[in-house]
Amino acid sequence: MLSGGLVFLVGAFLNGAAANVAMLILGRLLLGVGIGFANQSVPIYLSEMAPAKIRGALNIGFQMAITIGILAANLINYGTSKIKEGYGWRISLALAAVPAIMMIVGSFFLPDTPNSILERGHPEKAKKMLQRIRGTNNVEVEFQDLAAANELAKRVEHPWKNILQPRYRPQLVICILIPFFQQITGINVINFYAPVLFKTLGFGDDASLMSAVITGIVNVVCTAVSIYSADRFGRRILFLEGGIQMIICQILVAVMIGINFGTNGVGNMSGSTADFVLFLICAYVAAFAWSWGPLGWLVPSEICPLEIRSAGQAINVSVNMFFTFLIGQFFLTMLCHLKFGLFLFFAGFVVIMTIFIYFFLPETKNVPIEEMNTVWKAHWFWGKYIPDDAVIGGQNLKELTA
Numbered sequence: 001m002l003s004g005g006l007v008f009l010v011g012a013f014l015n016g017a018a019a020n021v022a023m024l025i026l027g028r029l030l031l032g033v034g035i036g037f038a039n040q041s042v043p044i045y046l047s048e049m050a051p052a053k054i055r056g057a058l059n060i061g062f063q064m065a066i067t068i069g070i071l072a073a074n075l076i077n078y079g080t081s082k083i084k085e086g087y088g089w090r091i092s093l094a095l096a097a098v099p100a101i102m103m104i105v106g107s108f109f110l111p112d113t114p115n116s117i118l119e120r121g122h123p124e125k126a127k128k129m130l131q132r133i134r135g136t137n138n139v140e141v142e143f144q145d146l147a148a149a150n151e152l153a154k155r156v157e158h159p160w161k162n163i164l165q166p167r168y169r170p171q172l173v174i175c176i177l178i179p180f181f182q183q184i185t186g187i188n189v190i191n192f193y194a195p196v197l198f199k200t201l202g203f204g205d206d207a208s209l210m211s212a213v214i215t216g217i218v219n220v221v222c223t224a225v226s227i228y229s230a231d232r233f234g235r236r237i238l239f240l241e242g243g244i245q246m247i248i249c250q251i252l253v254a255v256m257i258g259i260n261f262g263t264n265g266v267g268n269m270s271g272s273t274a275d276f277v278l279f280l281i282c283a284y285v286a287a288f289a290w291s292w293g294p295l296g297w298l299v300p301s302e303i304c305p306l307e308i309r310s311a312g313q314a315i316n317v318s319v320n321m322f323f324t325f326l327i328g329q330f331f332l333t334m335l336c337h338l339k340f341g342l343f344l345f346f347a348g349f350v351v352i353m354t355i356f357i358y359f360f361l362p363e364t365k366n367v368p369i370e371e372m373n374t375v376w377k378a379h380w381f382w383g384k385y386i387p388d389d390a391v392i393g394g395q396n397l398k399e400l401t402a
């Protein structure tokens with residue numbers, strides 16, 4: 001986290017002080033590397049630190065920070081764009097130093113997770129840490145799980161080669177498909193389309209501000225809904241409800257645009273139609289913000305056994321960035337060819353991924369992270385991949401899944 005923060009800080013500095021395009025590009029590359037570090041380490045850190053009962057809520061705190069950051073950044077950008085002398089962009093870019101400094105300072109106060117202390121061979125220290133973060137001396141059962149997980153992990157020398165073994169097939173598949181699915185919901189296309197819609201709604205010059213503020217607030221509030229629900233009602237219910245809500249919204253948006261603009265894109269929307277489409281967009285952003293948005297980071301960080309946890313998360317981050325890039329590159333071309341059909345295209349994917357979740361993603365709420373294999377073992381499809389000796393603890397399984 002420290003290195004991520006430092007790289008990010010240098011990137012922010014280069015961007016803010018940029019004298020030429022090369023500096024901008026280099027700065028942006030460093031910011032990207034910084035984000036990569038953060039997205040690799042933060043979700044795993046939070047999932048390992050959190051007591052199982054509130055792991056979802058704590059992990060989604062990361063997404064919460066990001067959504068608040070996006071809202072703040074949009075407001076700042078709007079403000080700096082009004083600066084007549086034209087140096088506003090420097091302020092915007094240099095302000096990336098604020099989260100960077102927070103991360104750097106924070107990383108000095110953050111203790112290591114018991115897992116990583118144990119991995120480095122200090123069982124006594126690891127136990128102390130566990131007692132400290134649980135606020136009780138009674139951590140025997142959990143510590144035993146950690147120690148067992150550590151023993152299993154030690155047998156594995158090459159996490160990257162290992163993750164390809166059949167015994168990790170469920171985790172590998174999920175760590176590839178979840179980030180792919182998260183991006184193919186079309187969220188970034190909706191984010192792009194929202195300001196256009198706001199223009200037709202008559203917000204005029206302030207359209208992009210209004211759009212950013214409204215979708216930004218929906219995003220923050222609905223991420224809070226996810227924090228509240230993930231450990232109470234479970235990940236699956238959020239995925240399934242969110243998926244269905246997104247499908248409905250996308251189909252209706254496609255229908256409304258199709259009726260009003262046809263395939264040649266000429267036409268207009270009456271006020272009430274535009275209001276309705278605006279409502280649909282907000283309902284769609286809401287659904288994403290309490291399902292695929294945060295859970296796309298939570299689930300991959302909690303399903304992998306210790307020995308492949310970093311490798312799994314690295315795959316998750318890379319696949320996510322890769323498809324963010326692809327969709328960013330191609331969606332305009334697709335929009336030109338598919339017109340309103342683009343929304344149906346994404347809706348089709350959301351149908352597939354919702355069905356996938358229904359059949360292939362077991363519920364992980366409240367399951368201690370080191371006992372996760374009990375859940376895979378009990379799964380109708382994945383169970384056959386999990387060898388008996390990979391299952392740790394599990395005496396609580398009945399209680400947990402009851």
Ligand SMILES: *[C@@H]1O[C@H](CO)[C@@H](O)[C@H](O)[C@H]1NC(C)=O
Pocket residue numbers: 035039062063066293294297317320321
């Ligand atoms: C990093 O993780 C956050 C938090 O969940 C997410 O909102 C963001 O899109 C991720 N960024 C990248 C580049 O993957």
